[in-house]
Amino acid sequence: MLSKDDILDLFEALNDKLRIQGAMGDIGLCGGAVMCVVFNARESTRDVDAIFAPTKIMRQAAREIALERDLPEDWLNDAAKGFFVSSSPQVPFREWSNLRVWALAPEFMLAMKCVAARYDTTDADDVRFLVRYLQLKTPEQVFELVSKYYPNERIPATSQFFVEELMQTSQDADADQRIETTDS
Template identity: 55%
Template sequence: MLDSATILKLFGALNDELRVAGVRGEIGICGGAVMCLVFNARESTKDVDAIFRPTREIRDAGRAVAQKFGISSDWLNDAAKGFFLSQPPVHDVVELSNLRVWAPQADYMLAMKCVSARFDSHDLDDTKFLLKHLGVKTVEEASTIIEKYYPRNVIPAKTQFLLEELLDNGEAFISRRGQLES
């Protein structure tokens, strides 16, 4: 698992690799890395989901960093790139000599989490955190945020069901840990 300090160290090493190669790179992180680095909502993540450019050069540099640190070669991956349907509103997370790392703002992150609809592992907790962080109280408010970034036809039905379970009537939700939460 990668905690915030480790992720920042890996970005520093990635910057070094890019500097040696004479390349300036840009990474847009999402998923667990944002929840760790930006929101401090969790202690660690298994990998860094991102979009990046130049793709080949950053992928090569990422593999070199993985080898140097003895971690999985897919610690930095673009598996979530299909969820970036538009350019999100962003803020910088890290700015180094040869690497800029940015993250989507909280409302875009909520929309991504809801559209990906992988409500297993940490995704459910991440969604709950983002709803609370944004002060979203109703399904309608959540839907408005999601539809700001995604057309209705790409929003899975299970997203609606989950939001109803989490938000309707202010009902409490039983977390995976068995704790009653509002």
């Protein structure tokens, strides 16, 4: 697992390799890396899901770092690139001399997590966090946001059930917390 500090250290190492080659790199973070590094919503993430350029140079530098630090070869990967859309909104995160890192905007992160709708991962916790962060109160508000980025045919039916269930369990937890607070 990679902590925020680990990831920032790896980005510095990438920057060093790019500087030595005289190359400039660009990384767009998504998934768990955003939740860990940008929002501090998690302690760690398994890998760094991102899109990056120049692809060949970045892959080679990441492989070298993996070998040097005994990390999985895919610690930096673009497996989630299929969830990006041409209008994926970005927010700047950090810049080094030869590396620029940006993250997906929280609205798009929520849309992406809802479309993926994976119960067996940390997606549920990420969606709960992003719903609170964006101050959304109803499934309708969530789906209005999702539909800004994804056409209806790209939103599986499981996404609707996923969001409705998460919103209901979050509302139930909030109600339980209010009851505990008033009993105290």
